[in-house]
Amino acid sequence: MTYESIQFRIENGIAVLTLNRPERLNSFTQAMHLEVRDALTRLQADKSARVLVLTGAGRGFCAGQDLxxxxxxxxxxxxxxxxxxxxxxxxxxxxxxxxxxxxxCAVNGVAAGAGANLALACDIVLAAKSASFIEAFCKLGLIPDTGGTWHLPRLVGPARALGLALLGDKLPAEKAEQWGLIWRCVPDESLMDEAMAMATHFATAPTKGLAFTKKAMQESFANTLPEQLQLEAQMMRELGYSHDYREGVAAFIAKRPAQFKGE
Structure with missing residues (x-):
């Protein structure tokens, strides 16, 4: 597929997907959805990729749906x-x-509506100091979709989640960090450097272990404690046979940097 609404590349284990409709604050159209879907399908199939960075072109991350x-x-x-x-x-x-x-997710500007909730669906959110998050759905008589009603209360608690959803007020990135909505707020000029430095770290990390950690955290919301403990045992059993675990132990004992393969 030829991309017109996004940019996508994979280099040195790092995939970068940039929403690229800056004249419309990278708001989603059906065409953009199809391009993003194609890129994520390619990413799944590419065994060299070990981390994804999602960001937006221009002065905004994503203004949600293009009305x-x-x-x-x-x-x-x-x-x-x-x-x-x-x-x-x-x-x-x-x-x-x-x-x-x-x-x-490197939020480089406004993240509104579905754009805000797309960011919150990512594992680690870095935001430029000038960025903001707006649950704009209430201004259109709608509910926070794109996982907003699931992620918001889990990230900031029911009181703040309802306030954000019912009022639709702009939440500056600095306050988003203080509330625990995102991982970190950084200076605008440092955003992509920070994101790529983190991506470089993940590109040389034990990817399978990180993937299992991500999955275990997600499943914990639906599991009882005994069920979660059983899941942990299953995952640890499989990871214990992995190359990366053996390499990690060997590197620790030899006091040398580990050379993880993501396997």
Whole structure:
């Protein structure tokens, strides 16, 4: 597929996916959804990739859905927004959550609506100091989709989650960090350097162990403690036979840097 709405590359184990409609604050159209889906499918198939960095071009990360892509005039027949969620946004969130590698989101500007919740679906969120998060759905008579009703209360608690969702106020990146919504707020000029430095670290880390950690954290919300302990035992059993575990132990004993292969 030839990409017009995104940029995508894989180099040295690092995949970088850039939403690239800066004139529309990288808001989603159906065409962009299809391109992102194709890129994530390629990423899954590429055995060299060990980390994904997601960011946006221009002055914003993502303003959510491009309303011009499915404009509806007052009095005109409505559109099936549930179909849009089922067909595009839900699969996008699940694809990111299920990637067997860390996903870093570098929020370079405003993240609004589905754009905010897309960022929150990633494993580690870095945000430029000038960035902000806006749950803009309430201004359109909608609910926070793209996993927003799942991630928000888990990240910041029910009181702050409801405040963000019902009021639609802009949350500056610095406060987002203070609230625990994101991992870190960094100076604007340092954002991509920080993101790529973290990606470089993950590209040489024990990827399978990181993928299992990600999966175990996700499943903990649905498991009882005994169920989670059993999951941990299953994962540790499999990881104990991995090359990376043996290499990690050997490197520790020899007091040398480990050479992980992600296996």
């Amino acid at each position: 011009n892509d499915r404009a509806v005039e007052p009095g005109a027949p409505g559109v099936d927004l549930g179909e849009s969620v089922e067909k595009f946004y839900a699969p996008l969130v699940l694809a990111i959550k299920n990637l067997p590698m860390p996903v870093i």
